[in-house]
Amino acid sequence: MTDAAVTEPTTEQAALIARVRRMMLIAGLTSALAVAAVLIAIGYRLYRSEGSPAPATDVTAALPKGARIVSTGVAGERLVITLDIGGATEIRTFDAKTLKPVGKLTFVSEP
Structure with a gap:
């Protein structure tokens, strides 16, 4: 078996690798931002629906006679x-x- 020798990437290959890493970083940050926005929206809705109790009301309903x-x-x-x-x-x-x-x-x- 022959082992392929690992060579240093050329300048074009290094530029391509750097560009791919930069695009992956941007995609990862965008995905993290989207997930955070969804979690914040869910938390806000849960907090607003259960966190605020209904105001106490006293109501007297009049019934017809008899x-x-x-x-x-x-x-x-x-x-x-x-x-x-x-x-x-x-x-x-x-x-x-x-x-x-x-x-x-x-x-x-x-x-």
Whole structure:
């Protein structure tokens, strides 16, 4: 077996190697910057969504005369209240964070 002798690179080869190293350094720094930007964006969103608690609110909801609450429940980010108003059933929904009314569904019997 013959061993190939390792020779010093020529000036053109050395310039090419330096250029490739420089391009690899630029690509590596760009990739690191992109990964850092993504991690910062994820951290910011996590911090903003869980780090800031909802403001405390006291809300008084007025029910119609003779109404009674049949049931309550939570569906997603909604608070659901089922009312019995003089024999008719009504469902009212509220936003769970702000407690503002979102919708009302009334059931009536057909004549």
